[in-house]
Amino acid sequence: MTSEFLTRIEKLSETLRRKNINVALIMQNADLYYYSGTIPSGVLCISKENKALYAIKKGFKRALDESPIKQENLVQITSFKNLPNLLKEFSINYSTIGIEMDVVPAEIYLKLKGIFKDSEIVDVSNIVKWQRAIKSPFEIGMLKQSGRLLDCTIEDAKDVIREGKTELEVCAELEFRARKRGHQGLDRMRSFNGEMLIGHVHSGANSAYPSPAQKPTAGKGLYPSFPEGETFDRIRENVPIIVDFLGNYRGYMTDETRTFVIGKLSDKFKRAYETCLEIMDFVEKEAKPGVIAQDLYYKSLDIAEKKGFKDNFMGAKGNQVSFIGHGIGLELDEFPVIAKGQNYALEENMVFALEPKIAFYGEGAVGIENTYVVTENGLKALTKYPKEVVKL
């Protein structure tokens, strides 16, 4: 475990060296955890010479207990204003500073500009995100366990979904069972305004109600104050019911969706589901190191179009998203994104969730989702529940 985190720090410092950035000031919780194994509030300074200095505002004792960073490099501070002197003390040059501009608020950015008047401040968010996109064997172990636990949630749903129960009753019961198995409750998203609970249960027209977020089918939600997930509506027969949940083992997430039905689905929904399966099978066969992310997206879109679902693929008409998959790990929205405009190749040990879904406004949605790791031989599923529509 010690070498796991120290290796990550070393890898970041190598990239900083290559990009000629003197020091990265890491401040966001998921990134702090990734590099240090602990999340006291403060700033983790990683230099291009592979020095790590954690300037801690609160939670110092935790860092002593949890982090492999050597003790003399964990330092208590009271204010960001202490940082320049502290960096000097540790002989860390700060003429070029990298911060996570995609998540650090403008206010903190401007404060740092005031404190480091003579430094150039650049964005290291993509450096961090691309490093995190390639999972280590340790991380893949975490994700495997996460996927195993998530399969149990889908199995639970068979037991929990009953006609006449509300979507809320079903969702709350699945959350409860996942929590008791050790799901930490918190699922992190990186993007601004990104919000996510443990999972979604929605059925019929609610599944196709437009999501304001970058999600294909997210449900209507209980209230406009949180516009996704379950409603107080009751589960009925002969409509598709979507269970879209997250596994979470020690912060590492997997994502899985299955479509359930009490009774039977209409021919339109059946054909739509078959199309989702066809796309999943296609990507499972096609994806391997070297394959370009957006090519998988466009070819999947082609399949959906040929089957007549152009206007319904990845969201109801007027509210579609232009991706079919998203990287996942400590955050739900990592690299790689299997989407329009993502002109890069898949690499070994990338992990992503693939979620072909088809939605009809006012009627309902169907879909399937699994999480995979990219191996030299192609995709290997981390979530393994049978792929058919689950009939109850």
Add this chain to the structure above:
Amino acid sequence: MTSEFLTRIEKLSETLRRKNINVALIMQNADLYYYSGTIPSGVLCISKENKALYAIKKGFKRALDESPIKQENLVQITSFKNLPNLLKEFSINYSTIGIEMDVVPAEIYLKLKGIFKDSEIVDVSNIVKWQRAIKSPFEIGMLKQSGRLLDCTIEDAKDVIREGKTELEVCAELEFRARKRGHQGLDRMRSFNGEMLIGHVHSGANSAYPSPAQKPTAGKGLYPSFPEGETFDRIRENVPIIVDFLGNYRGYMTDETRTFVIGKLSDKFKRAYETCLEIMDFVEKEAKPGVIAQDLYYKSLDIAEKKGFKDNFMGAKGNQVSFIGHGIGLELDEFPVIAKGQNYALEENMVFALEPKIAFYGEGAVGIENTYVVTENGLKALTKYPKEVVKL
């Protein structure tokens, strides 16, 4: 309901007029909901002439269903680059633009600076936060309902806590029951890295384990990847058990803590609890419109010191926080803050949670918390569970 949101928009436009800011570009979910009643992703533009224009990237149909903003002012956009032309079209001047700098990421701030080259961009986060600090009668109605539901959770805890159960089992069961009563699951925090679930259950030494966040007693957590809340440890007799939960009704939160014990507490914990009660009674009597927030904090600190708990008040030694209360509403960390350095007066219809707590590293913590609205006659509690230690 229509007038509720439109009145909020009008009030913001008045402040913008006074501060000579042409237009506020509101982007964060809680603020979007506060001003528009809906949360499609996009930018809500509110001008000093009381014009509201919602430029929507995704979730357009929701805005049509949910928002009282007139239909012709809800406009679909594909990119932030469309904003200057759109504002021109609606005759909204943008020479001075206000954004929520405390939450908007640096990346978006810099992007907006590029798009609005000739505009001055200023911070309106404090304007928004101070407006939101004074609750309307409609909001106080929501908060009352939130408090009622939260009292039920504390009552549930009496039923759920048993010797030998794990903290996780107790916490998950309380979350489950709260969810089934309509808790939306998501509790929002405004501050960078702010993370919170539905509530905390922790006992004995775990309650006093240092929190990395601005929280006095937050628990050790299941894993370092989410450093707060419950553990897998079992509930034992004769140690304090802390249940600190949030009510949430349609996004509006209340906060309540009670200390439970199976068997009895040691004299030290008893005296500490009596001190917490004394501080709560003092603030309940003292707080009213016109009273300075930090005065309440310092006088409470005096009481704790006189009773010998200087090093243990609001967190274990070395990890204390310098507040005793926090504003609450759509976010957990609103104004007013009852804290060191908060040199402003309480006003009618402010709402805050007061949480005197005392912690001993390696031993445990006790405390109590209620949520109050400030009325002209003083504080009125929104959470009303009996104040004694709950003996099981």
